[in-house]
Amino acid sequence: MLDDKLLILKFKLGDSESFKQIYLKYRQPLLKLAVSLVHDVNSAEDAVQDVFVNFAGSAGKIRLTGNLKSYLNTCLVNRIRNILRDRARREYVGVDESTTSVCNNNDPQQWALVSEQLRILSGALSQLPVEQREAVALHLQENMTFRKIAALQGTSVNTVQGRYRYGLEKLRKILENELPAFAGSYLAEPSC
Amino acid sequence: MKPSDDIKKYMETAGLEVDPKRDEEVFAKVAQARSKTNNSPPASGRTGLWSYVMNVRTVKVSVTAVIIVVLGVTFFGPSGNTGSGMAWGEIVRQIDATQDELLNEIEQASQSGDMEKVGAVADQLSDFWQGLLQLAKARNNPQMADRIDRAIVQISERTVNDRGVDADVFIRHADKFMVWLDTIEDDLWIDQAAFICKQLEEYSENIRDGVRKSENEIVEHCLPAFIEYCRFFEKLPWDDPSVRMSIDDLAECIDRDLRMIRYEIKEPVMRDFYRFAKRCKEQIQRNIEKLKTRLEEVGVTDEKLIEYYDELNEKFVEVISRLDRVDIIVREKIAAGVAYSDKLYRQILKETIDKAGSLEDELVDKVESVLDSCRQFINDLKSDNEKTR
Numbered sequence: 001m002l003d004d005k006l007l008i009l010k011f012k013l014g015d016s017e018s019f020k021q022i023y024l025k026y027r028q029p030l031l032k033l034a035v036s037l038v039h040d041v042n043s044a045e046d047a048v049q050d051v052f053v054n055f056a057g058s059a060g061k062i063r064l065t066g067n068l069k070s071y072l073n074t075c076l077v078n079r080i081r082n083i084l085r086d087r088a089r090r091e092y093v094g095v096d097e098s099t100t101s102v103c104n105n106n107d108p109q110q111w112a113l114v115s116e117q118l119r120i121l122s123g124a125l126s127q128l129p130v131e132q133r134e135a136v137a138l139h140l141q142e143n144m145t146f147r148k149i150a151a152l153q154g155t156s157v158n159t160v161q162g163r164y165r166y167g168l169e170k171l172r173k174i175l176e177n178e179l180p181a182f183a184g185s186y187l188a189e190p191s192c
Numbered sequence: 193m194k195p196s197d198d199i200k201k202y203m204e205t206a207g208l209e210v211d212p213k214r215d216e217e218v219f220a221k222v223a224q225a226r227s228k229t230n231n232s233p234p235a236s237g238r239t240g241l242w243s244y245v246m247n248v249r250t251v252k253v254s255v256t257a258v259i260i261v262v263l264g265v266t267f268f269g270p271s272g273n274t275g276s277g278m279a280w281g282e283i284v285r286q287i288d289a290t291q292d293e294l295l296n297e298i299e300q301a302s303q304s305g306d307m308e309k310v311g312a313v314a315d316q317l318s319d320f321w322q323g324l325l326q327l328a329k330a331r332n333n334p335q336m337a338d339r340i341d342r343a344i345v346q347i348s349e350r351t352v353n354d355r356g357v358d359a360d361v362f363i364r365h366a367d368k369f370m371v372w373l374d375t376i377e378d379d380l381w382i383d384q385a386a387f388i389c390k391q392l393e394e395y396s397e398n399i400r401d402g403v404r405k406s407e408n409e410i411v412e413h414c415l416p417a418f419i420e421y422c423r424f425f426e427k428l429p430w431d432d433p434s435v436r437m438s439i440d441d442l443a444e445c446i447d448r449d450l451r452m453i454r455y456e457i458k459e460p461v462m463r464d465f466y467r468f469a470k471r472c473k474e475q476i477q478r479n480i481e482k483l484k485t486r487l488e489e490v491g492v493t494d495e496k497l498i499e500y501y502d503e504l505n506e507k508f509v510e511v512i513s514r515l516d517r518v519d520i521i522v523r524e525k526i527a528a529g530v531a532y533s534d535k536l537y538r539q540i541l542k543e544t545i546d547k548a549g550s551l552e553d554e555l556v557d558k559v560e561s562v563l564d565s566c567r568q569f570i571n572d573l574k575s576d577n578e579k580t581r
Contacts, residue, residue, distance in 0.1 A: 016223070023219055032208045045218075052222040111214040117206035140200050168196055175202065 004068040023052055026072055029142070031112045033073065036137045037080045039126035043087075045111045047079040073142055074152055077134060084130060124174040132167030135160050140168075 007025075011018045030051060034044035051072060114122070125133045131153060138144040138152075150160045521540050 019223070020219070023222065027215070027218075028208060028210060031210065032206075035208065036203075049218055049222065052218075053225040056222055056225045109214065111211055111218055113209040113211055115205075115207045115209075117202065118208055121203060121206045136199075140196055141203050168199060171199060175199070 008068055019056065022055075022068065026069070027052070029069075030072060030076055032118065033137060033141060034076055034080060035112060035114055035118060035122050036125050036141060037077070037133060038083060039122040041110060041112050041114060043080075043083050047076060047083060050079050051075045069142070070144065070148060073138065073144065077138070077152060081130075120175070120178055124171055124178060127174055128167050128170055129163075132163045132170070135164040136167040136171060139164055 007018045007022050011022060027048060030048045031044060034047045035041060038044050038047065054075060055072065125137060128136065134153065135146075135149055138149050139146065144152075146157045146160045146164070149164075150157045153160060525536065525540070
């Protein structure tokens with residue numbers, strides 16, 4: 001946490017090296033989150049790139065005591081929402097009939113090299129409603145608190161907890177169907 | 193284990209790598225976007241630390257004026273055909289010598305952590321160069337103007353990047369805030385502190401809003417310490433209720449409030465202080481009401497808190513009532529056709545208060561006594577809390 005704050009400080013003072021460190025530290029987690037949320041590597045890459053481009057010009061706006069990870073995640077989620085909205089609009093008007101998103105490593109120009117597990121996870125998450133998907137991915141993957149997710153989604157903590165719970169149940173069912181081994185390897189004892 | 197542990201475990205194994213070549217390309221694009229942003233001059237024409245210290249105008253030093261006069265004489269003097277190699281060489285030598293001297297002062301001040309001094313000296317440097325720039329433009333010497341303009345840019349780059357001195361100072365000061373952010377478990381925790389900090393937060397927000405909405409925008413420009421104060425508040429983790437502030441931080445907040453007021457008293461534009469003081473008083477009264485309500489809600493009856501705010505309020509009332517009388521007289525004079533000037537205002541202030549000594553000293557004394565009460569209050573609060581633990 002202290003490292004991030006020093007990075008932000010140096011970044012605000014115009015230090016290029018700190019910007020690079022921020023980029024190197026966060027690009028992979030952001031890409032992973034983006035792929036989880038959008039199940040399309042190209043869109044995920046575009047979103048993350050946009051986040052960093054916007055961040056590059058945000059030295060004046062970012063607060064010294066802000067949470068850098070949270071800030072970048074929020075920017076990414078907003079960007080992903082725009083992508084999903086545009087996609088839904090295109091599908092609605094029939095411009096883009098391709099509704100199957102791709103998530104593979106066949107493109108040589110690809111920045112993110114997605115593991116098989118992430119591909120499956122992303123595919124499973126894509127079957128959840130967007131709000132549930134966000135709640136599950138942000139809470140489990142990024143350890144974001146329900147309070148922060150609620151602020152991001154513009155709703156109450158209770159609603160987010162509900163979305164998370166339903167999303168988690170649905171996700172587990174999907175993964176158990178996709179991966180018979182999932183039930184054996186990962187299933188935990190239910191808590192009391 | 194929690195029900196989500198299985199999925200969490202799976203998520204952790206679901207990895208992602210980046211292609212190194214594409215990674216470099218993406219970073220190059222992003223870095224290009226950043227350099228475009230950095231190349232756009234901000235409103236003040238300066239970036240980072242430079243624009244910060246430019247706003248901290250704590251001291252105007254006659255040395256700067258002397259330097260400008262000396263160089264002005266050289267510039268405009270009998271041999272002062274600025275096209276001549278001799279005069280130009282002398283000017284360049286003077287410029288370089290003065291700049292090095294002042295930059296050394298900045299470095300020394302930075303190492304001692306004296307941010308005020310850093311600001312003051314950087315201020316001198318800025319004035320010095322700005323003065324020269326004006327001279328160059330006035331003499332319609334674009335080459336010299338260009339030379340000076342480039343030097344100003346180099347100074348800002350040097351102080352922020354190559355020398356790295358001032359960045360270190362910022363980091364050292366920022367460390368102080370950052371360390372307590374990370375050691376909150378060790379901090380002293382008193383419920384009232386959160387309330388007070390919240391009140392101060394609203395206080396600063398309202399003050400800032402008030403200033404912004406003020407019909408006289410000069411108020412904000414004439415309140416550099418206020419700007420510094422706002423920046424201080426912006427840096428605090430107001431949005432995160434999970435971060436607890438210690439009593440020391442609370443004392444720092446209150447101290448800052450009142451030190452800012454003390455700075456404003458020393459500013460020559462007393463009229464603006466009057467407006468500002470009035471807003472402070474209004475806000476403090478609102479704070480008192482809110483604080484009382486909040487404390488009642490949780491069943492806390494700490495009379496000391498209320499006493500503190502009441503005392504602060506009284507001091508403001510005293511100061512403002514005096515300024516009110518002055519305000520009336522100034523308005524009467526303006527109505528009678530006398531032009532307003534700060535000099536007039538101060539003259540009436542002195543006559544009204546009928547004091548032989550320095551008016552600023554009197555007002556400063558009042559604020560200092562409040563500061564003392566404040567510190568005593570904080571000490572009492574600390575010791576009370578120690579007793580109850």
